Amino acid sequence: MRSIRTILAIAVAGSTALALAACGSSSSETTSSTKATSASAISTPGYPSPTTESLGGKRGGTLEVLQESDFEHLDPGITYAALDYPVVFATQRPLYSNKPNSTEPTPDMAAGPPEIAANNKTVTVHIKEGIHFSPPVNREVTSEDVAYAIERGANPDVANPYLKTYFNSLEGVEQADGGPIKGIETPNKHEIVLHLDEPKGQLVADALVLPLTAAVPKEYAEKYDKNKPSNYAAYEVATGPYMLKNDAEGKVLGIGYVPGKSATLVRNPNWNPKTDFRPAYLNEIDIKIGGSEPVIDRQVLEGTNVVQNEPVPQSGVRLAAEHYKSQMDISPGGGNRYVALDNKVGPFANIDLRKAVWAALDRVALNKERGGEVVSTVATHFIYPTINGFEQAGGLKGPTGPQFDYNEHPEGDMAIAEKYIKLAGYPSGKYTGTQTVQVVGASSPPEKEDAEVVNQTLKNLGFNTKLTLVEVSTMYAKYCGVPKEEIDVCPNVGWIADFADPQTVLDVTFAGKSIEPVGNVNYGQVDNPKINKAIAAAEVVQGKEARGKAWAKIDDELVEDAAAVPFDWEKTPRLEGKDVHGVAMLWNEGAWDYSFTSLK
Amino acid sequence: MSTGVAELLPPPSGGGGLEFLDARGDVARSPLQLFWQRFRQDRVALASLAFIVFLIVIALAAPLVVGILGLPGPNVQNLSLTNAFGSPLGPSLAHPFGVDPLGEDVMSRVIYGTRVSLEVGIIGTLISTVIGVTVGTLAGFYRGAIDMVLSRTMDVVLSLPLLLFGLGLAAACSVRGCLKGLIEPGLGTIIVIIAFANWPYVARIVRGLVLSMREREFIEAARALGASDARIMFREILPNLTAPIIVYASLLVPTNILFEAGLSYLGVGIRPPTASWGQMLAAATPIFNTAWWYMVFPGAALLLTVLAFNLLGDGLQDALNPRTAR
Numbered sequence: 001m002r003s004i005r006t007i008l009a010i011a012v013a014g015s016t017a018l019a020l021a022a023c024g025s026s027s028s029e030t031t032s033s034t035k036a037t038s039a040s041a042i043s044t045p046g047y048p049s050p051t052t053e054s055l056g057g058k059r060g061g062t063l064e065v066l067q068e069s070d071f072e073h074l075d076p077g078i079t080y081a082a083l084d085y086p087v088v089f090a091t092q093r094p095l096y097s098n099k100p101n102s103t104e105p106t107p108d109m110a111a112g113p114p115e116i117a118a119n120n121k122t123v124t125v126h127i128k129e130g131i132h133f134s135p136p137v138n139r140e141v142t143s144e145d146v147a148y149a150i151e152r153g154a155n156p157d158v159a160n161p162y163l164k165t166y167f168n169s170l171e172g173v174e175q176a177d178g179g180p181i182k183g184i185e186t187p188n189k190h191e192i193v194l195h196l197d198e199p200k201g202q203l204v205a206d207a208l209v210l211p212l213t214a215a216v217p218k219e220y221a222e223k224y225d226k227n228k229p230s231n232y233a234a235y236e237v238a239t240g241p242y243m244l245k246n247d248a249e250g251k252v253l254g255i256g257y258v259p260g261k262s263a264t265l266v267r268n269p270n271w272n273p274k275t276d277f278r279p280a281y282l283n284e285i286d287i288k289i290g291g292s293e294p295v296i297d298r299q300v301l302e303g304t305n306v307v308q309n310e311p312v313p314q315s316g317v318r319l320a321a322e323h324y325k326s327q328m329d330i331s332p333g334g335g336n337r338y339v340a341l342d343n344k345v346g347p348f349a350n351i352d353l354r355k356a357v358w359a360a361l362d363r364v365a366l367n368k369e370r371g372g373e374v375v376s377t378v379a380t381h382f383i384y385p386t387i388n389g390f391e392q393a394g395g396l397k398g399p400t401g402p403q404f405d406y407n408e409h410p411e412g413d414m415a416i417a418e419k420y421i422k423l424a425g426y427p428s429g430k431y432t433g434t435q436t437v438q439v440v441g442a443s444s445p446p447e448k449e450d451a452e453v454v455n456q457t458l459k460n461l462g463f464n465t466k467l468t469l470v471e472v473s474t475m476y477a478k479y480c481g482v483p484k485e486e487i488d489v490c491p492n493v494g495w496i497a498d499f500a501d502p503q504t505v506l507d508v509t510f511a512g513k514s515i516e517p518v519g520n521v522n523y524g525q526v527d528n529p530k531i532n533k534a535i536a537a538a539e540v541v542q543g544k545e546a547r548g549k550a551w552a553k554i555d556d557e558l559v560e561d562a563a564a565v566p567f568d569w570e571k572t573p574r575l576e577g578k579d580v581h582g583v584a585m586l587w588n589e590g591a592w593d594y595s596f597t598s599l600k
Numbered sequence: 601m602s603t604g605v606a607e608l609l610p611p612p613s614g615g616g617g618l619e620f621l622d623a624r625g626d627v628a629r630s631p632l633q634l635f636w637q638r639f640r641q642d643r644v645a646l647a648s649l650a651f652i653v654f655l656i657v658i659a660l661a662a663p664l665v666v667g668i669l670g671l672p673g674p675n676v677q678n679l680s681l682t683n684a685f686g687s688p689l690g691p692s693l694a695h696p697f698g699v700d701p702l703g704e705d706v707m708s709r710v711i712y713g714t715r716v717s718l719e720v721g722i723i724g725t726l727i728s729t730v731i732g733v734t735v736g737t738l739a740g741f742y743r744g745a746i747d748m749v750l751s752r753t754m755d756v757v758l759s760l761p762l763l764l765f766g767l768g769l770a771a772a773c774s775v776r777g778c779l780k781g782l783i784e785p786g787l788g789t790i791i792v793i794i795a796f797a798n799w800p801y802v803a804r805i806v807r808g809l810v811l812s813m814r815e816r817e818f819i820e821a822a823r824a825l826g827a828s829d830a831r832i833m834f835r836e837i838l839p840n841l842t843a844p845i846i847v848y849a850s851l852l853v854p855t856n857i858l859f860e861a862g863l864s865y866l867g868v869g870i871r872p873p874t875a876s877w878g879q880m881l882a883a884a885t886p887i888f889n890t891a892w893w894y895m896v897f898p899g900a901a902l903l904l905t906v907l908a909f910n911l912l913g914d915g916l917q918d919a920l921n922p923r924t925a926r
Contacts, residue, residue: 294889313886314685314686314687314887314890315886315887315889315890317685318683318687318890321684321685362679364679365677365679368679368682368686369679369682369686369702370686371685371686372683372685372686373684374684374685440775445701445883445886445887446701448883449701449702451872452677452702453677455872455873456675456873467871467872467873468774468871470771470774470775479775485776487775
């Protein structure tokens with residue numbers, strides 16, 4: 001799960017999603033029909049979307065990008081934020097990466113699909129010939145550069161945020177500190193073999209889409225990696241079609257990237273289009289950092305060769321929808337949003353009270369306040385569109401039937417809610433317990449409003465509530481992610497996966513084994529033995545269809561358990577100027593893909 | 601404002617209730633009569649007073665007022681009053697001040713917000729004035745070591761960065777409260793912070809006045825008659841300080857109202873869903889370009905209220921202390 005910094009973005013905790021076996025090991029150039037259906041089912045009609053955008057374009061020109069926030073990290077070994085990825089994926093080539101309109105990995109620096117041994121303990125990747133580093137390194141990329149890229153992730157002065165999550169089975173990775181890792185072998189210049197001590201080949205193979213696998217030249221980067229912390233980013237070289245502008249020594253800082261001010265991407269003279277699937281239409285990308293979102297929105301909508309690259313606040317969505325419809329690209333698959341209820345302590349340990357909240361919550365109103373149908377879809381379960389298993393879990397309608405009556409009225413139904421409150425042992429149909437319910441939400445819109453709607457729903461059901469609104473980061477770090485705080489209701493938590501595999505959506509968020517004392521992302525402390533067992537079984541299922549089915553069943557069980565109350569499958573809007581043919585990354589919250597975007 | 605007060609208000613031991621003729625032969629008036637005579641000539645101050653009385657009535661009778669106007673309650677959410685993009689709808693007959701992003705009636709919330717502002721303004725000021733007057737009187741009367749200790753305490757409190765203090769307290773105590781729930785963000789805490797922050801200002805002024813007053817003849821007379829310290833302080837000296845204290849307190853009220861708005865704006869004041877003007881202004885800021893009414897009406901309410909209290913304070917000062925230039 002990537003962290004996102006902008007105000008309106010899904011504010012997710014800083015921990016990572018554990019992913020096993022994303023989409024099978026085939027090269028997956030084709031998009032599965034299931035996925036295509038789910039994505040288009042929730043695309044907003046009348047607006048451009050990554051699923052419908054043509055990938056063609058005209059060569060040349062300079063694109064201007066306006067963004068309010070600065071980048072977190074542009075070092076390929078550290079980067080893990082939605083806002084950083086457009087630059088990172090235009091300049092760096094991991095072994096595999098996603099085409100903008102797809103959530104399936106495509107071989108990038110790799111020559112073909114990863115070869116996973118029958119025992120699931122070895123992964124072999126062949127690397128294309130003819131890929132060169134940008135100046136001043138200039139030489140051809142070899143498998144040793146990929147080995148070094150992964151090894152430096154374990155260097156405490158680089159500290160890759162997900163190495164131990166996805167590559168923990170790599171032999172010797174636990175002891176690694178930046179030096180050679182025992183499990184990485186490079187038999188020749190264009191072959192890399194990863195030896196694992198557990199049968200988790202599929203997980204490792206899927207994680208090769210992450211920028212950690214983008215080649216880094218050891219002889220050049222080593223001296224920067226010796227600094228505490230590493231300052232390789234200030235001198236980083238590229239393998240992609242673009243590079244951060246630099247000087248003869250390779251210095252990027254102050255030239256191609258001025259923190260807090262700007263970044264400039266120019267063509268990488270050593271990039272060979274024959275080795276890449278990226279068309280790279282643009283000649284240059286000028287990124288300006290700073291300003292404020294409402295002003296940026298207007299500048300972009302009234303501008304020509306300009307885009308903004310952060311989620312658009314509600315006022316911008318309205319402005320675009322009313323006057324500049326063709327200039328707003330809306331990407332489905334922006335993650336899910338749900339109300340976390342403490343399943344372990346307090347009133348919501350009672351399943352019927354959880355169902356009552358689900359039944360009473362007006363999910364349509366909640367989504368309206370979040371920007372309406374243009375940017376949201378009423379959620380009826382947890383696996384969100386674009387993720388494998390969405391259709392098997394009931395698609396847009398979700399699980400239905402008498403036992404799911406609380407899920408069948410998105411506008412909220414007090415009669416059904418009262419039925420469940422009575423079942424919970426409160427004959428009046430209102431909660432009459434004495435406990436005050438702690439509700440902790442985020443203080444910025446739209447989370448603030450979410451919290452107030454949820455709070456009012458609880459009051460309508462008879463609960464005494466205490467609503468506290470704090471900064472989003474505080475909400476996760478101090479309250480919703482800390483079980484001992486015993487926060488009964490976190491009205492607005494969300495999740496966005498690193499891969500399109502359903503396990504990345506449901507495992508750490510709902511498995512009992514993933515409850516942590518701090519930085520917990522199983523916000524409701526869901527620890528249902530039946531669901532735990534099903535999760536353990538589904539983790540080792542192989543094959544895309546089978547995995548979709550297995551996890552969809554877990555999704556059903558979570559709904560049946562009312563483990564949390566999902567309300568929104570988010571869609572993320574991005575704005576473009578009149579002369580821009582923007583292509584957004586379906587797999588990265590609709591951020592613009594600079595390697596596919598062109599000028600009209 | 602520290603001069604002329606004694607002349608204006610004769611000492612209570614001096615037979616204040618008697619009518620006597622002055623040099624020109626006019627009937628002398630009681631201090632209150634004198635004050636009222638001057639005050640009622642000040643139309644601005646009178647209008648401000650009327651507005652404040654109106655506000656107090658509105659605040660006390662908020663549910664009734666909202667009911668009479670046919671408005672929904674302040675916390676009634678109605679998302680059908682927002683457009684397809686969740687933008688709130690503007691002023692209409694049914695909702696004269698428009699609605700907010702949750703479809704809550706802005707006018708209703710502005711009316712209920714009056715309660716918070718007045719409670720904070722008036723109660724906070726009362727508490728800080730009582731503490732300030734007591735401490736200031738003790739310090740000025742006893743001088744020496746007591747004065748030293750009390751005055752240095754005032755200096756310390758005055759040097760605290762109040763806004764940061766409030767922010768820190770609210771951040772630390774927001775969810776579970778501090779000191780076993782004694783401190784929690786909300787009205788009570790804001791009032792305590794305000795009282796704590798403002799008493800030294802009052803105390804300093806009172807101390808200065810008491811220092812000069814304690815040397816006056818009527819005090820010596822009282823002392824000679826064997827009056828206790830407490831009697832001298834609270835029966836002899838204090839009544840003479842009524843005017844400056846009232847003036848200062850009336851100017852403290854608007855400051856406190858703004859302070860509450862500031863804390864609520866920063867998200868550490870009044871807890872939602874309770875309506876507060878500062879909080880409404882904060883929520884209105886990001887959507888100002890699509891919902892001006894959400895900012896304009898609470899903003900106007902805040903502006904008018906603070907202005908009214910300031911003008912009233914000025915009027916009181918002029919009426920109680922005619923020596924100060926208009």
